[in-house]
Amino acid sequence: METSPTRQLLLATKLTMPQSYAPLLVPRTYLYHQLERGAHHPLTLIAAPAGFGKTTLLTAWLRQQSSYQVAWLSLDSDDNDLARFWCYCLTAFGRANPDLEVQAQRCLDIHRNDPIKDMLAAFINILTTYPDPLLCVLDDYQHIHLPAIHQSLAFFLEHLPLHVHLLVSTRTDPALPLVRLRVRGQLLEIRSEELRFDLDETAQLFNHGMKLQLEPEYLCDLLRATDGWIAGLQLVGMALQKMPEQKEPPVTMSSLIAINRHLSHYLNEEILMTLPDDVREFLYITSILEQVKADLCDAVTGWDNAEAMLEWLERANLFSAVPDEEGGWRRYQRFLLEFLRQQLSQKYAERLPELHSRASHWYEQHDMPQEAVEHALAAGAYERAADLLEAHAWPLWMQGQIPCIFDWLTQLHPYIELQQRPVVAYLSACIYLYTGQWERYGYALDIARHSQRGRQDSEMLSCIYDLQACYAIYTGNGKQALTYTQQALDANRYKPLLSSFSHVLRGAAHLCGGDIQQAQVELTLGQRIGKQMNSPIAIASGQLHQGRLYTMQGQLREAMKLYQQCSSNRKDCMAWFARQAHLQAGQLYLEWNELVRAQEQLRMAQEESEQIEGGSVYSMLAAQLAWAGGKVEQALQLLDQAEGLLMHKDGQTYALAQLVLLRTRYRLALGHVGPVQGMLQNSYPSNLEERSVLEQELWLQAKARLLLARRRPAEVIQLVQTLLPTIKAQGRVADELQLQLLLIQAHYASGDIRRTRHVLEHCLILAEPGGYRRLFLDEGHVLMTLLSELYHRHQKRYTGDLHSHVLGYVHTLLLEFGCDVEPRDWKSWQKRAQRAQASLEQLSGRELEVLKLIAEGNSNQQIASTLVVAESTIKTHLNNIYSKLNVNSRLQALTKAHTVGLLEI
Structure with a gap:
């Protein structure tokens, strides 16, 4: 066959599918399916910037195919010649099918001087005579910019035989009739959104392909930093392989670029310089x-x-x-x-203030205050930023932009005077409160408060009162908080956006006094108004305090749902609320003895914002987790750490009471009775009756535990019974359970088994719906013994006192204690219970007494004497018992009674 002059100029390597020089580490199964679907469309377009694995994807998929003949053409900038382009294309088709090669060459030779459409029409007719499925790949089509090539390719696509398919891989969208093809359903597109790696693919690349064994959290950070850009991930992996193990790996894209010159060079040469x-x-x-x-x-x-x-x-x-x-x-x-941005800071550093200033003014003119403030700060225009912040503070604050405002104020403080800016002073006071900087809080609040003298700014005044209420709640002073919130409502009675938060705070204030019923009224009102007004701060704070209310009621699962909502709505939920939600969720997971999940919540609380106040709460939860995990010394050290944080702050008496109770429990569990007695003597408040109800109860619980350890159960019983009526009346199940457990142990220490059992069963019925576990586990051996005795006693007989699900709960608790407990046959037990219940309903109270006396071996005469009735009456009762149990003798009656669980063996 004679070779045409044009054909002699062609490079054979451009017509060959590229060979991968590295093994394909990550299969793209979903995308392979997409390409398979694309083979049923005239055109498949793979369009994405450099480094998204377009060519690798195509070659990997094509090497798996056996049902298609493949024509491959790798394009470059030299192919922007109409004749050269189509000479390459037809030659590629010829290489795909040996029978087609001669026809393609003849078509080129015959129509060399004809219009391109004539040559294409002739070649399309040739293709129709070859029915085998045929794929033509045009790789790197972004190099083609000649309009004549785009137009001729569009003509070719328009008339393509059904068994021929075109795949175009490109960095830029080609000038083809994509809209028309899309509307007709003739186009399948794969773009960067589909090509970027997901978390599973990222893990496979690093941990299996590169043997790096990175933690899931770090993989998430890398994925977020790179947006799943494959080339970036690969270059990062290569850099990490060379990095010393002890060095902290980078997690932001800017830091990744800084440590990896190859990544920087790739971005510059493959994208920017093109x-x-x-x-x-x-x-x-x-x-x-x-x-x-x-x-x-x-x-x-x-x-x-x-x-x-x-x-x-x-x-x-x-x-x-x-x-x-x-x-x-x-x-x-x-x-x-x-x-x-890195390049900008190097090339145009002197222009940055001007550019940011222009952006700030545009955002201000288009009612985008958050962006306007940020660019003003970036421009170094601090007075302008402060002006913008004051002008838009309230909507931003009520929309929940606390983290942003925190960052802005941090940048502004060195450059502005608070005395001249009361709104900034108020916002600063808020931030200082949330970060536990009490002295600065008081200073900034005084400035904001003094600015209101003689002014009628009801909005500002209402916010100041609410802020003071927050401080009162934070320090456990519910009565003072109620006073402040009422003043806030009086100052701003007609603005529901602010009143929603005031009502939520009133609910929290009532919780400080244990008044659940009134707290629920205020929280419901505040949350309803907050949702109507779309106030994230009222919604998030309402979720937190409603969760606390549910926890106090023993409804732990309902509380968990709210904490999860509060911590997951990152767009609407501020850092302080998210942190508190994580801490409270961690407390619930701890109670359920799910220590890994509790630890995860603790970690997330720390990540949410290390600047936000809550260090003592964090340390106390960490101490409880350490104790639950058997790390005694670590738990005690963490309590010391929490105490150190609290001692530097005024008004933290409630938190200190919580800490003292924890330390009392742990020290007594270690047998340190003397040190605990000394600690309580030194720290016990002389003005306890002036403290909040909840704080008083914490100190009295600590006292009761010490009395129990000193073997003075009668005093414990008296103390607990003094507290219980109020707690029960308020529906505070969580607090009642704590006291009932003390009562159980006090009755047990007194030798009163009947009351011990009665209170324990009542406690289990209260605790089972919430799934409490650590409540019992932390009490140790005594509770384990009592639960075991109760469980085995109820296995032997049915008393009608406990439902099967409660006994299942006891079984779970015993397993948590590490007891080797045989699992119940609950189905069989329930049938037995039903039979026993039926028998109980049949027998009268007097007949049950007679049956029990028979079981003790008494004669009819002895029974009559005991019950002070005639012997004939006993005979009548016996006949009734025989009839109801369907038996004929005393022995049969006793056997039946034991079988159905009426009598204990």
């Missing part, structure tokens, strides 16, 4: 923005061509997602954005 100069400068300047749109970019750059630029960039697939249809907002690929 762009026109004006596009590259546009990217640098607009990288100060989190999201871009045309008029904003025009304002920042000072140009007037942003719309055209953004359209160009969209075709280049440099945005992470399709634009917002309503607002027209776009966002650059994350990996590219961080690199652009």
Whole structure:
């Protein structure tokens, strides 16, 4: 066969599928299925920036195929010649099918001087005579920019035989009729969103492919930093393989770029240097923005061509997602954005203040105060930032932007005077309260308060009262909090947005006094108004305090649902509330003895914000977890740490009482009776009756435990019975359970087995719905013994006192204690219980007495004497018993009674 002059110029390697020089580490099964689907469309388009694994995906999939003949063409910038392009294409088809090779070459030779459409029409006719499925891959199509090639390829696509399919891989969208093909259902698209790695694929790359064995949390951080960009992940992996093990690995894209020059070079050479100069400068300047749109970019750059630029960039697939249809907002690929910002700081550092200032003014004019403040701060325009913050403080605050405001104030404080800015002073007081900086809180609050003298700013005044109520609640002073919240409502009676938070705080204040009923009224009202007004701060705080109310009622599962909602709504939930929700959820998991989950909540609370107040609560929960895990010394050290944090703060008497009770329990469990007695003597409040009800109960519990350890059960019983009526009346199940457990042990120490059993069974019925476990486990051997005795006693007989699910709960508790307990045959037990219940309902009370006396071996005469009745009456009772139990003798009656559980063996 004669070779044409044109064909002699062709490179054979461009017509060969690339060979992978590294083993394919991560199979892309889902994408393989997508490509399989694409083979039933005229065109499959794979469009994404460099490094998303387009070519690797295609070659991996094609090597698995046996049902398709494949024509492959790798394109470059030299192929922007119409004749050369189609010469390559037809030659690729010929290499795919030997029978087609001669026909393709003849078509090229015959139609060398004809219009391109004539040559294509002839070749399409040839393709129709070859019915085998045929795939043609055009790789790196972004190099093609000649309009004539795009037009001829569109014609080719329009008339493609059904068994021929085209796959185009490109960094930029080709100038083909994609919209028309999309509408007709003739196009399948795979873009960067589908190509980027997910968490499982990232783990497979690092842990299996690169043998790095990274922790799941770090993998999540890497995935977030790179947006799943495959080339970035691979280059990061190579850098991590060379990094010393003891060095902390980087987790942000900027730090990854800083430690990996290969990553920086790749981004520069494969992406930025392939762009026109004006596009590259546009990217640098607009990288100060989190999201871009045309008029904003025009304002920042000072140009007037942003719309055209953004359209160009969209075709280049440099945005992470399709634009917002309503607002027209776009966002650059994350990996590219961080690199652009690094380059911007090096190339245009002197222009940064001006650029940020332009952005700030645009955001202010378009009612986007959060972004306006941030760019004003970035521009170093601190007075302007403070002006913006004061102008928009209330909506931002009520929308729950506490973390943002915290960051802004931290940046502003060195440059502004609080005395001149009362709103900033108030916001600073809020932040100081949440971060436990009491002296600064008082100073800033005084400035805000004094600024209101002679003014009628009801909104500001209401917020100040609510802030004072927060402090009162935080220190356990519910009465004072109620006074402040009433003043807040009086000052702002007609503005529900603020009153919603005031009502939530009133609910929290009632909880400080144990008044659950009134707390529920206020919390319900506050949350309802908060939802109506879409106030995240009222909703989140309401969830927290409602969760606390549920916990006090023993409804632990309902409380957990609220804590999970509060901590998961990151968009609406502020850092302080999220941290508290994690801590409270950790406390519940601890109570359920799910120590791993509790530890995870503790970790998440720490991550949420290390600046937010709550260190003592954190340390006390950590101490309880350490104790539950058998780490005694660590638990005691953590309590010391919590005490150190509390001693530096005024008004923390309630938290100190909690700490003293924990220390009392742990020290007594270790047998340190003397030291505990000394501790309580030194720290016991002389003005206890002036403290809140809940705080008083904590100190009295500590006292009762010491009395129990000193073998003075009668005093314990008296003390507990003094406290119980109020607690029961208020429905505080959690507190009642704590006291009932003390009562159980006191009765047991007194030798009163009947009362011990009665209180224990009552306690189990109360505790079972909430699934309490550590409540019993932390009491140790005495409770284990009593639970074991109760369990085995109820296995032998049915008393009608405990339901089967409660006995199942006892079984679970014994397993948690580590007891070797045989599992019950609950089905059989329930049938037996039903029979016993039926027998109980048949027999009268007097007949049951007679039956028990018979079981003790008494004669009819002895029974009559005991019951002070005639012997004939006993005979009548016996006949009734025989009839109801369907037996004929005393022995049969006793046997039947034991069988159904009426009598204890």
